Amino acid sequence: MASPGPQTDFLEPPTGARKIRSIGPGLLAAATGVGAGDLVATMVAGASFGTVLLWAAVVGTLVKLALGEAVGRWHLGSGATMLDGWRRLGYWATGFFGVYIVVWGFVYGATAMSAVGLPLNALFGGLPVGGWAAIAGVVGLALVWVQRYHAFEKFMTVLVLIKFATVVFVAILVGPDLPALANGLVPRLPEGSTVYVLGLIGGVGGTITMAAYGYWLFAKGWKGPKWLSMMRLDNATGYIMTGIFVVSMLVVGSTILFGENLTESDSGLLTLADRLGALYGEPVRILFLVGFLSVTFTSLLGVWNGVSLLFTDWVRAIRLPHGKKAAIGPEVTNAVVTGEEDAAVATPGRGDGEGPERGDGPGRPGAYEAARAERSLPFRGYLLWLTFPPMALLLIGRPFALTLVYGVLGSFFMPFLAVTLLLLLNTRMVAPEARSRWLSNAILGISSVLFAVLLVTDVYGRLT
Secondary structure: OOOOOHHHHHOOOOOOOOOHHHHHHHHHHHHHHOOHHHHHHHHHHHHHHOOOOOOHHHHHHHHHHHHHHHHHHHHHOOOOOHHHHHHHHHHHHHHHHHHHHHHHHHEEEHHHHHHHHHHHHHHHOOOOOHHHHHHHHHHHHHHHHHHHHHHHHHHHHHHHHHHHHHHHHHHHHHOHHHHHHHHHHOOOOOOOOOHHHHHHOOOOOOHHHHHHHHHHHHHHOOOOHHHHHHHHHHHHHHHHHHHOOOOOHHHHHHHHOOOOOOOOOHHHHHHHHHHHHHHOOOOHHHHHHHHHHHHHHHHHHHHHHHHHHHHHHHHHHHOOOOOOOOOOOOOOOOOOOOOOOOOOOOOOOOOOOOOOOOOOOOOOOOOOOOHHHOOOHHHHHHHHHHHHHHHHHHHHHHOOHHHHHHHHHHHHHHHOOOOOOOOOOOOOOOOOOHOOOHHHHHHHHHHHHHHHHHHHHHHHHHHH
Protein backbone atom coordinates (compact mmCIF):
# COMPACT_ATOMS: atom_id res chain seq x y z
CA MET A 1 0.00 0.00 0.00
CA ALA A 2 1.39 3.37 -0.96
CA SER A 3 2.11 6.01 1.62
CA PRO A 4 -1.00 8.19 1.87
CA GLY A 5 0.60 11.48 2.79
CA PRO A 6 3.73 13.59 3.01
CA GLN A 7 6.80 12.47 4.92
CA THR A 8 6.36 15.06 7.61
CA ASP A 9 9.33 13.82 9.64
CA PHE A 10 11.28 16.14 7.37
CA LEU A 11 9.35 19.15 8.64
CA GLU A 12 11.22 21.17 11.21
CA PRO A 13 9.50 23.23 13.91
CA PRO A 14 9.41 26.96 13.11
CA THR A 15 11.54 29.50 14.92
CA GLY A 16 11.15 33.16 15.77
CA ALA A 17 8.13 34.99 14.38
CA ARG A 18 7.21 31.95 12.27
CA LYS A 19 6.06 30.28 15.49
CA ILE A 20 3.25 32.81 15.84
CA ARG A 21 2.12 32.24 12.25
CA SER A 22 2.06 28.47 12.86
CA ILE A 23 -0.40 28.63 15.77
CA GLY A 24 -3.63 26.85 14.92
CA PRO A 25 -4.64 23.53 16.53
CA GLY A 26 -4.70 25.09 20.01
CA LEU A 27 -7.12 27.77 18.85
CA LEU A 28 -9.39 25.07 17.43
CA ALA A 29 -9.34 22.97 20.60
CA ALA A 30 -9.91 25.87 22.97
CA ALA A 31 -12.59 27.50 20.79
CA THR A 32 -14.48 24.26 20.23
CA GLY A 33 -14.63 23.57 23.96
CA VAL A 34 -16.32 26.91 24.71
CA GLY A 35 -19.92 26.88 23.55
CA ALA A 36 -23.16 28.60 24.44
CA GLY A 37 -23.50 26.59 27.66
CA ASP A 38 -20.16 27.88 28.89
CA LEU A 39 -21.16 31.46 28.08
CA VAL A 40 -24.39 31.02 30.01
CA ALA A 41 -22.66 29.44 33.02
CA THR A 42 -20.17 32.32 33.16
CA MET A 43 -22.89 34.94 32.66
CA VAL A 44 -25.08 33.47 35.43
CA ALA A 45 -22.09 33.29 37.78
CA GLY A 46 -21.38 36.96 37.08
CA ALA A 47 -25.02 37.96 37.54
CA SER A 48 -25.22 36.05 40.84
CA PHE A 49 -21.87 36.90 42.45
CA GLY A 50 -20.32 39.70 40.41
CA THR A 51 -16.59 39.26 39.83
CA VAL A 52 -16.03 37.51 43.17
CA LEU A 53 -15.61 34.18 41.34
CA LEU A 54 -13.04 35.49 38.86
CA TRP A 55 -10.39 33.34 40.52
CA ALA A 56 -12.36 30.20 39.67
CA ALA A 57 -12.45 31.15 35.98
CA VAL A 58 -8.67 31.65 36.03
CA VAL A 59 -8.08 28.32 37.80
CA GLY A 60 -10.38 26.60 35.31
CA THR A 61 -8.40 28.03 32.41
CA LEU A 62 -5.13 26.80 33.91
CA VAL A 63 -6.57 23.31 34.47
CA LYS A 64 -7.72 23.07 30.84
CA LEU A 65 -4.38 24.42 29.63
CA ALA A 66 -2.59 21.66 31.54
CA LEU A 67 -4.92 18.96 30.20
CA GLY A 68 -4.56 20.23 26.64
CA GLU A 69 -0.78 20.20 26.98
CA ALA A 70 -0.90 16.65 28.31
CA VAL A 71 -3.02 15.47 25.37
CA GLY A 72 -0.60 17.08 22.91
CA ARG A 73 2.41 15.69 24.77
CA TRP A 74 1.02 12.15 24.57
CA HIS A 75 0.57 12.36 20.80
CA LEU A 76 3.97 13.91 20.13
CA GLY A 77 5.88 11.91 22.73
CA SER A 78 4.47 8.48 21.87
CA GLY A 79 3.71 8.85 18.18
CA ALA A 80 0.35 7.28 19.04
CA THR A 81 -3.19 8.58 19.14
CA MET A 82 -5.38 8.98 22.22
CA LEU A 83 -7.33 5.85 21.25
CA ASP A 84 -4.06 3.89 21.02
CA GLY A 85 -3.30 4.94 24.58
CA TRP A 86 -6.73 3.88 25.76
CA ARG A 87 -6.53 0.49 24.06
CA ARG A 88 -3.21 -0.09 25.82
CA LEU A 89 -5.14 0.36 29.07
CA GLY A 90 -7.67 -2.25 27.99
CA TYR A 91 -11.11 -2.81 26.50
CA TRP A 92 -12.75 -1.07 29.46
CA ALA A 93 -11.33 2.26 28.21
CA THR A 94 -12.15 1.90 24.52
CA GLY A 95 -15.51 0.31 25.38
CA PHE A 96 -16.53 3.21 27.61
CA PHE A 97 -15.45 5.73 24.99
CA GLY A 98 -17.31 3.92 22.22
CA VAL A 99 -20.61 4.01 24.12
CA TYR A 100 -20.01 7.59 25.21
CA ILE A 101 -19.18 9.00 21.78
CA VAL A 102 -22.31 7.49 20.18
CA VAL A 103 -24.73 8.72 22.88
CA TRP A 104 -22.91 12.05 23.19
CA GLY A 105 -23.04 12.70 19.45
CA PHE A 106 -26.78 12.11 19.24
CA VAL A 107 -27.67 14.46 22.09
CA TYR A 108 -24.98 17.08 21.51
CA GLY A 109 -25.84 17.34 17.83
CA ALA A 110 -29.24 18.77 18.76
CA THR A 111 -27.71 20.98 21.45
CA ALA A 112 -25.11 22.46 19.10
CA MET A 113 -27.58 23.11 16.30
CA SER A 114 -30.09 24.75 18.67
CA ALA A 115 -27.35 26.98 20.07
CA VAL A 116 -26.55 28.26 16.57
CA GLY A 117 -30.23 28.63 15.74
CA LEU A 118 -30.84 31.08 18.60
CA PRO A 119 -28.63 33.97 17.36
CA LEU A 120 -29.62 33.31 13.74
CA ASN A 121 -33.28 33.64 14.70
CA ALA A 122 -32.55 36.81 16.69
CA LEU A 123 -30.54 38.34 13.83
CA PHE A 124 -32.64 37.39 10.83
CA GLY A 125 -36.03 36.06 12.02
CA GLY A 126 -38.15 34.44 9.34
CA LEU A 127 -37.75 30.90 10.64
CA PRO A 128 -38.24 29.38 14.08
CA VAL A 129 -35.14 28.48 16.08
CA GLY A 130 -35.50 24.83 15.07
CA GLY A 131 -35.50 25.76 11.38
CA TRP A 132 -32.32 27.79 11.68
CA ALA A 133 -30.80 25.01 13.81
CA ALA A 134 -31.40 22.45 11.06
CA ILE A 135 -29.87 24.78 8.45
CA ALA A 136 -26.84 25.33 10.71
CA GLY A 137 -26.32 21.58 11.05
CA VAL A 138 -26.45 20.99 7.30
CA VAL A 139 -24.14 23.93 6.57
CA GLY A 140 -21.67 22.61 9.17
CA LEU A 141 -21.89 19.15 7.61
CA ALA A 142 -21.16 20.54 4.14
CA LEU A 143 -18.22 22.69 5.27
CA VAL A 144 -16.54 19.88 7.19
CA TRP A 145 -17.31 17.32 4.46
CA VAL A 146 -15.53 19.27 1.68
CA GLN A 147 -12.75 21.05 3.59
CA ARG A 148 -9.42 19.54 4.52
CA TYR A 149 -7.59 20.43 7.71
CA HIS A 150 -5.52 23.40 6.55
CA ALA A 151 -8.52 25.21 5.00
CA PHE A 152 -10.62 24.27 8.03
CA GLU A 153 -8.04 25.74 10.42
CA LYS A 154 -7.93 29.07 8.55
CA PHE A 155 -11.73 29.34 8.46
CA MET A 156 -12.03 28.52 12.16
CA THR A 157 -9.29 31.00 13.08
CA VAL A 158 -11.28 33.83 11.48
CA LEU A 159 -14.39 32.87 13.49
CA VAL A 160 -12.32 32.61 16.69
CA LEU A 161 -10.94 36.12 16.19
CA ILE A 162 -14.45 37.49 15.54
CA LYS A 163 -15.89 35.96 18.71
CA PHE A 164 -12.89 37.02 20.79
CA ALA A 165 -12.94 40.61 19.52
CA THR A 166 -16.69 41.10 19.92
CA VAL A 167 -16.97 39.81 23.48
CA VAL A 168 -13.82 41.61 24.67
CA PHE A 169 -15.06 44.83 23.04
CA VAL A 170 -18.41 44.56 24.81
CA ALA A 171 -16.62 43.91 28.13
CA ILE A 172 -14.54 47.07 27.66
CA LEU A 173 -17.63 49.01 26.60
CA VAL A 174 -19.58 48.21 29.77
CA GLY A 175 -16.66 49.50 31.84
CA PRO A 176 -15.24 46.82 34.14
CA ASP A 177 -14.57 47.75 37.75
CA LEU A 178 -10.82 47.16 37.83
CA PRO A 179 -10.44 47.13 41.64
CA ALA A 180 -13.31 44.61 41.88
CA LEU A 181 -11.62 42.49 39.20
CA ALA A 182 -8.36 42.48 41.15
CA ASN A 183 -10.28 41.60 44.32
CA GLY A 184 -11.90 38.69 42.46
CA LEU A 185 -8.51 37.01 42.09
CA VAL A 186 -8.55 36.25 45.83
CA PRO A 187 -10.15 32.80 46.33
CA ARG A 188 -13.43 33.03 48.23
CA LEU A 189 -16.59 30.95 48.46
CA PRO A 190 -19.67 33.08 49.07
CA GLU A 191 -22.71 31.24 50.37
CA GLY A 192 -24.38 29.27 47.59
CA SER A 193 -21.44 29.62 45.18
CA THR A 194 -19.94 26.11 45.37
CA VAL A 195 -21.83 24.78 42.35
CA TYR A 196 -20.84 27.82 40.28
CA VAL A 197 -17.20 27.51 41.33
CA LEU A 198 -17.09 23.84 40.37
CA GLY A 199 -18.74 24.67 37.06
CA LEU A 200 -16.28 27.47 36.25
CA ILE A 201 -13.27 25.34 37.14
CA GLY A 202 -14.40 22.06 35.67
CA GLY A 203 -16.88 22.93 32.97
CA VAL A 204 -15.79 25.91 30.90
CA GLY A 205 -13.77 24.76 27.91
CA GLY A 206 -13.70 21.13 29.04
CA THR A 207 -15.36 18.61 26.74
CA ILE A 208 -14.67 15.54 24.64
CA THR A 209 -13.10 17.87 22.08
CA MET A 210 -10.02 18.23 24.30
CA ALA A 211 -9.12 14.70 23.20
CA ALA A 212 -9.26 15.84 19.56
CA TYR A 213 -6.29 18.20 19.99
CA GLY A 214 -3.67 15.59 19.14
CA TYR A 215 -5.48 14.62 15.93
CA TRP A 216 -5.33 18.22 14.77
CA LEU A 217 -1.60 18.25 15.59
CA PHE A 218 -1.09 15.21 13.38
CA ALA A 219 -3.26 16.69 10.62
CA LYS A 220 -1.08 19.82 10.65
CA GLY A 221 2.02 17.65 10.27
CA TRP A 222 3.48 18.07 13.76
CA LYS A 223 5.09 14.83 14.85
CA GLY A 224 7.67 13.80 17.40
CA PRO A 225 9.12 15.34 20.58
CA LYS A 226 10.89 18.08 18.61
CA TRP A 227 7.47 19.75 18.25
CA LEU A 228 6.81 19.91 22.01
CA SER A 229 7.87 23.54 22.36
CA MET A 230 5.69 24.63 19.44
CA MET A 231 2.77 22.61 20.77
CA ARG A 232 3.05 24.25 24.19
CA LEU A 233 3.00 27.74 22.65
CA ASP A 234 0.05 26.76 20.47
CA ASN A 235 -1.93 25.26 23.37
CA ALA A 236 -1.15 28.14 25.72
CA THR A 237 -2.24 30.72 23.15
CA GLY A 238 -5.58 28.99 22.70
CA TYR A 239 -6.37 28.72 26.40
CA ILE A 240 -5.06 32.17 27.33
CA MET A 241 -7.46 33.59 24.74
CA THR A 242 -10.18 31.41 26.25
CA GLY A 243 -9.35 32.74 29.72
CA ILE A 244 -9.60 36.36 28.55
CA PHE A 245 -12.85 35.50 26.79
CA VAL A 246 -14.37 33.89 29.90
CA VAL A 247 -13.29 36.79 32.12
CA SER A 248 -14.84 39.22 29.63
CA MET A 249 -18.13 37.33 29.77
CA LEU A 250 -18.01 37.34 33.58
CA VAL A 251 -17.50 41.11 33.49
CA VAL A 252 -20.44 41.62 31.12
CA GLY A 253 -22.73 39.40 33.20
CA SER A 254 -21.74 41.03 36.50
CA THR A 255 -22.07 44.58 35.16
CA ILE A 256 -25.25 44.34 33.10
CA LEU A 257 -27.23 41.59 34.85
CA PHE A 258 -25.99 41.62 38.46
CA GLY A 259 -28.72 40.63 40.91
CA GLU A 260 -31.07 39.17 38.31
CA ASN A 261 -32.41 35.65 38.73
CA LEU A 262 -31.40 34.05 35.44
CA THR A 263 -32.10 30.52 34.26
CA GLU A 264 -29.20 28.48 32.97
CA SER A 265 -30.43 28.17 29.38
CA ASP A 266 -29.02 29.49 26.13
CA SER A 267 -31.92 31.93 25.81
CA GLY A 268 -30.37 33.92 28.68
CA LEU A 269 -27.83 35.20 26.16
CA LEU A 270 -30.67 36.75 24.17
CA THR A 271 -31.76 38.53 27.36
CA LEU A 272 -28.24 39.91 27.67
CA ALA A 273 -28.25 41.00 24.01
CA ASP A 274 -31.54 42.87 24.48
CA ARG A 275 -30.23 44.59 27.61
CA LEU A 276 -27.07 45.66 25.76
CA GLY A 277 -29.23 47.03 22.96
CA ALA A 278 -31.34 49.02 25.41
CA LEU A 279 -28.28 50.51 27.10
CA TYR A 280 -25.89 51.07 24.19
CA GLY A 281 -27.98 50.92 21.04
CA GLU A 282 -28.95 48.41 18.38
CA PRO A 283 -25.44 48.17 16.82
CA VAL A 284 -24.06 46.81 20.12
CA ARG A 285 -26.90 44.28 20.32
CA ILE A 286 -26.14 43.09 16.79
CA LEU A 287 -22.41 42.99 17.53
CA PHE A 288 -22.99 40.79 20.58
CA LEU A 289 -25.28 38.48 18.61
CA VAL A 290 -22.58 38.15 15.92
CA GLY A 291 -20.15 37.16 18.67
CA PHE A 292 -22.74 34.73 20.08
CA LEU A 293 -23.14 33.23 16.60
CA SER A 294 -19.36 32.91 16.18
CA VAL A 295 -19.09 31.16 19.56
CA THR A 296 -21.78 28.62 18.76
CA PHE A 297 -20.77 28.01 15.16
CA THR A 298 -17.09 27.46 15.99
CA SER A 299 -18.18 24.97 18.64
CA LEU A 300 -20.41 23.17 16.12
CA LEU A 301 -17.75 23.04 13.40
CA GLY A 302 -15.05 21.94 15.84
CA VAL A 303 -17.22 19.08 17.07
CA TRP A 304 -18.29 18.06 13.57
CA ASN A 305 -14.60 17.79 12.60
CA GLY A 306 -12.75 16.85 15.79
CA VAL A 307 -15.17 14.35 17.29
CA SER A 308 -15.64 12.72 13.88
CA LEU A 309 -11.85 12.20 13.83
CA LEU A 310 -12.08 10.60 17.27
CA PHE A 311 -14.84 8.26 16.10
CA THR A 312 -12.85 7.38 12.98
CA ASP A 313 -9.91 6.41 15.16
CA TRP A 314 -12.14 4.45 17.54
CA VAL A 315 -13.36 2.33 14.62
CA ARG A 316 -9.71 1.58 13.80
CA ALA A 317 -8.55 1.02 17.37
CA ILE A 318 -11.35 -1.21 18.62
CA ARG A 319 -10.33 -3.91 16.11
CA LEU A 320 -6.66 -3.93 17.17
CA PRO A 321 -5.00 -5.81 20.07
CA HIS A 322 -5.54 -4.30 23.52
CA GLY A 323 -3.64 -4.33 26.78
CA LYS A 324 -0.03 -5.50 26.75
CA LYS A 325 -0.43 -6.84 23.21
CA ALA A 326 -0.72 -3.26 21.95
CA ALA A 327 2.89 -2.29 21.19
CA ILE A 328 2.97 1.49 21.53
CA GLY A 329 5.81 3.92 21.98
CA PRO A 330 8.72 5.71 20.35
CA GLU A 331 10.65 2.47 19.79
CA VAL A 332 7.86 0.71 17.86
CA THR A 333 5.88 1.74 14.83
CA ASN A 334 2.45 0.24 15.17
CA ALA A 335 0.68 3.41 16.24
CA VAL A 336 2.56 6.20 14.55
CA VAL A 337 0.66 8.26 12.03
CA THR A 338 1.12 6.51 8.72
CA GLY A 339 2.41 8.45 5.80
CA GLU A 340 4.10 10.75 8.28
CA GLU A 341 7.07 8.75 9.52
CA ASP A 342 10.26 7.16 8.33
CA ALA A 343 10.30 3.39 8.26
CA ALA A 344 11.52 2.09 11.60
CA VAL A 345 12.41 -1.19 13.19
CA ALA A 346 9.21 -3.11 13.85
CA THR A 347 8.40 -4.93 17.02
CA PRO A 348 8.28 -8.67 16.30
CA GLY A 349 4.87 -10.25 16.33
CA ARG A 350 2.13 -11.41 14.02
CA GLY A 351 -0.56 -8.87 14.97
CA ASP A 352 -3.08 -11.71 15.17
CA GLY A 353 -3.65 -11.57 18.90
CA GLU A 354 -0.82 -14.02 19.67
CA GLY A 355 1.81 -11.39 20.30
CA PRO A 356 2.59 -7.69 20.03
CA GLU A 357 1.37 -5.98 16.87
CA ARG A 358 3.56 -5.87 13.83
CA GLY A 359 4.62 -2.51 12.40
CA ASP A 360 5.08 -2.60 8.66
CA GLY A 361 6.01 0.98 7.86
CA PRO A 362 3.99 3.67 6.05
CA GLY A 363 0.56 2.59 4.89
CA ARG A 364 0.53 -0.58 6.99
CA PRO A 365 -2.84 -2.03 7.94
CA GLY A 366 -4.20 -0.95 11.29
CA ALA A 367 -2.38 2.35 11.75
CA TYR A 368 -4.10 5.73 12.02
CA GLU A 369 -3.75 7.62 8.75
CA ALA A 370 -4.15 11.36 9.29
CA ALA A 371 -4.14 12.14 5.58
CA ARG A 372 -7.06 9.79 4.93
CA ALA A 373 -9.17 10.21 8.05
CA GLU A 374 -11.25 13.14 6.77
CA ARG A 375 -12.17 11.19 3.63
CA SER A 376 -12.97 7.92 5.39
CA LEU A 377 -16.35 6.23 5.69
CA PRO A 378 -16.40 6.32 9.55
CA PHE A 379 -15.63 10.06 9.50
CA ARG A 380 -18.44 10.85 7.12
CA GLY A 381 -20.79 8.40 8.78
CA TYR A 382 -20.32 10.09 12.15
CA LEU A 383 -20.81 13.49 10.51
CA LEU A 384 -24.20 12.30 9.32
CA TRP A 385 -24.93 10.89 12.80
CA LEU A 386 -24.20 14.28 14.37
CA THR A 387 -26.43 16.11 11.88
CA PHE A 388 -29.60 14.25 10.91
CA PRO A 389 -30.79 11.91 13.73
CA PRO A 390 -30.50 14.72 16.34
CA MET A 391 -32.94 16.80 14.30
CA ALA A 392 -35.67 14.61 15.79
CA LEU A 393 -34.75 16.02 19.21
CA LEU A 394 -35.28 19.53 17.84
CA LEU A 395 -38.93 18.57 17.33
CA ILE A 396 -39.74 16.33 20.29
CA GLY A 397 -37.25 17.45 22.93
CA ARG A 398 -34.96 15.16 24.91
CA PRO A 399 -36.43 12.03 26.52
CA PHE A 400 -35.58 12.01 30.22
CA ALA A 401 -33.82 8.62 30.13
CA LEU A 402 -31.60 9.70 27.22
CA THR A 403 -30.75 12.98 28.92
CA LEU A 404 -29.84 11.11 32.12
CA VAL A 405 -27.54 8.66 30.31
CA TYR A 406 -25.94 11.52 28.36
CA GLY A 407 -25.35 13.55 31.50
CA VAL A 408 -23.93 10.69 33.56
CA LEU A 409 -21.58 9.51 30.80
CA GLY A 410 -20.49 13.10 30.22
CA SER A 411 -19.69 13.55 33.90
CA PHE A 412 -17.36 10.56 33.69
CA PHE A 413 -15.41 11.79 30.66
CA MET A 414 -13.25 14.55 32.17
CA PRO A 415 -12.04 12.45 35.15
CA PHE A 416 -11.54 9.59 32.68
CA LEU A 417 -9.34 11.81 30.48
CA ALA A 418 -7.33 13.22 33.39
CA VAL A 419 -6.70 9.84 35.05
CA THR A 420 -5.75 8.05 31.83
CA LEU A 421 -3.33 10.83 30.88
CA LEU A 422 -1.78 10.58 34.34
CA LEU A 423 -1.26 6.85 33.78
CA LEU A 424 -0.03 7.01 30.19
CA LEU A 425 2.41 9.90 30.50
CA ASN A 426 4.44 8.14 33.19
CA THR A 427 5.28 5.10 31.08
CA ARG A 428 8.04 4.16 28.66
CA MET A 429 5.50 4.42 25.86
CA VAL A 430 6.42 8.11 25.88
CA ALA A 431 9.82 9.52 24.89
CA PRO A 432 11.80 10.58 27.98
CA GLU A 433 11.59 14.30 27.19
CA ALA A 434 7.79 14.08 26.97
CA ARG A 435 7.15 12.16 30.18
CA SER A 436 5.42 13.88 33.06
CA ARG A 437 7.49 15.50 35.79
CA TRP A 438 6.38 16.40 39.28
CA LEU A 439 4.52 19.57 38.27
CA SER A 440 2.53 17.90 35.50
CA ASN A 441 1.75 14.93 37.73
CA ALA A 442 0.60 17.27 40.51
CA ILE A 443 -1.70 19.22 38.17
CA LEU A 444 -3.14 16.08 36.58
CA GLY A 445 -3.60 14.52 40.02
CA ILE A 446 -5.39 17.58 41.40
CA SER A 447 -7.48 17.78 38.22
CA SER A 448 -8.47 14.15 38.60
CA VAL A 449 -9.68 14.78 42.15
CA LEU A 450 -11.51 17.93 41.07
CA PHE A 451 -13.28 16.18 38.21
CA ALA A 452 -14.15 13.28 40.50
CA VAL A 453 -15.85 15.75 42.86
CA LEU A 454 -17.68 17.27 39.89
CA LEU A 455 -18.70 13.77 38.81
CA VAL A 456 -20.21 12.91 42.21
CA THR A 457 -21.94 16.31 42.45
CA ASP A 458 -23.40 16.12 38.95
CA VAL A 459 -24.57 12.50 39.14
CA TYR A 460 -26.10 13.08 42.60
CA GLY A 461 -27.92 16.14 41.25
CA ARG A 462 -29.31 14.21 38.28
CA LEU A 463 -30.48 11.24 40.33
CA THR A 464 -32.13 13.19 43.16
